[in-house]
Amino acid sequence: MEALRADMFDEICPSTLLPFRIGPDKWSALVIKCLEDGPRRFSELRVPLARVTPKVLTQSLRALERDGFIRRTEETTPVRRVTYELTDLGRGLLQQVYLLCDWSSEHWDELLDARES
Amino acid sequence: MEALRADMFDEICPSTLLPFRIGPDKWSALVIKCLEDGPRRFSELRVPLARVTPKVLTQSLRALERDGFIRRTEETTPVRRVTYELTDLGRGLLQQVYLLCDWSSEHWDELLDARES
DNA sequence: CCGTATCCTGACTGATACTG
DNA sequence: CAGTATCAGTCAGGATACGG
Numbered sequence: 001m002e003a004l005r006a007d008m009f010d011e012i013c014p015s016t017l018l019p020f021r022i023g024p025d026k027w028s029a030l031v032i033k034c035l036e037d038g039p040r041r042f043s044e045l046r047v048p049l050a051r052v053t054p055k056v057l058t059q060s061l062r063a064l065e066r067d068g069f070i071r072r073t074e075e076t077t078p079v080r081r082v083t084y085e086l087t088d089l090g091r092g093l094l095q096q097v098y099l100l101c102d103w104s105s106e107h108w109d110e111l112l113d114a115r116e117s
Numbered sequence: 118m119e120a121l122r123a124d125m126f127d128e129i130c131p132s133t134l135l136p137f138r139i140g141p142d143k144w145s146a147l148v149i150k151c152l153e154d155g156p157r158r159f160s161e162l163r164v165p166l167a168r169v170t171p172k173v174l175t176q177s178l179r180a181l182e183r184d185g186f187i188r189r190t191e192e193t194t195p196v197r198r199v200t201y202e203l204t205d206l207g208r209g210l211l212q213q214v215y216l217l218c219d220w221s222s223e224h225w226d227e228l229l230d231a232r233e234s
Numbered sequence: 235c236c237g238t239a240t241c242c243t244g245a246c247t248g249a250t251a252c253t254g
Numbered sequence: 255c256a257g258t259a260t261c262a263g264t265c266a267g268g269a270t271a272c273g274g
Binding site: 235236237238239242243246248250251253254 | 256258259260268270271272
């Protein structure tokens with residue numbers, strides 16, 4: 001299970017092998033997962049999501065914010081610092097992602113078998 | 118909950134309000150749901166999925182078949198008859214769809230509230 | 235540091251018509 | 255009945271460069 005969660009970030013995985021998608025776009029599920037351990041800054045999110053361009057990452061963040069899954073906080077003093085964090089609703093959604101990942105990992109071999117033939 | 122499941126077929130709903138998507142394409146979740154009560158023929162699926170053109174419906178069915186979620190059975194005698202039915206894997210996926218729908222319905226008002234502001 | 239602005243491309247979707 | 259063929263449109267996603 002933990003292995004699968006990590007594998008979500010593999011090159012082939014998002015929206016190709018996982019049989020589901022959270023949010024309207026391709027990366028929302030991963031963005032939500034990146035916030036599981038607490039608030040993160042934009043530049044911190046870019047590390048695990050290195051394959052996502054800033055434009056697309058911004059789009060995902062805006063969409064998730066609009067839907068109430070994450071909260072954006074901006075402070076300008078002493079330096080510019082923008083943090084994103086899950087709302088209660090977002091944490092609930094994250095749990096659903098976990099459940100889906102658990103189910104997927106239990107049936108991973110069946111999924112791969114079906115793909116091959 | 119039952120209301121939400123019905124609402125999945127509403128004009129505005131698929132991939133616009135539901136915060137998830139099953140399968141690579143827009144209609145897979147609904148196709149799977151249409152097979153919940155047993156095998157269905159192509160023309161039977163077209164009734165609840167009236168807004169899906171045959172081409173797109175075929176694409177969804179092929180993708181779901183390739184991934185092992187549904188099974189396609191063709192018989193030519195006495196008449197041409199093609200039926201689609203969920204595999205065990207597909208039934209499992211349907212359960213996951215139900216869980217997501219249940220969660221969504223519990224937080225429906227929060228989702229709508231966030232959308233408005 | 236935290237994004238925007240352009241431009242571009244391919245994937246997905248759809249309408250319509252047609253066939254074994 | 256169960257699709258396919260063809261054409262067209264839209265839109266999310268990505269590359270690259272730039273701005274407050």
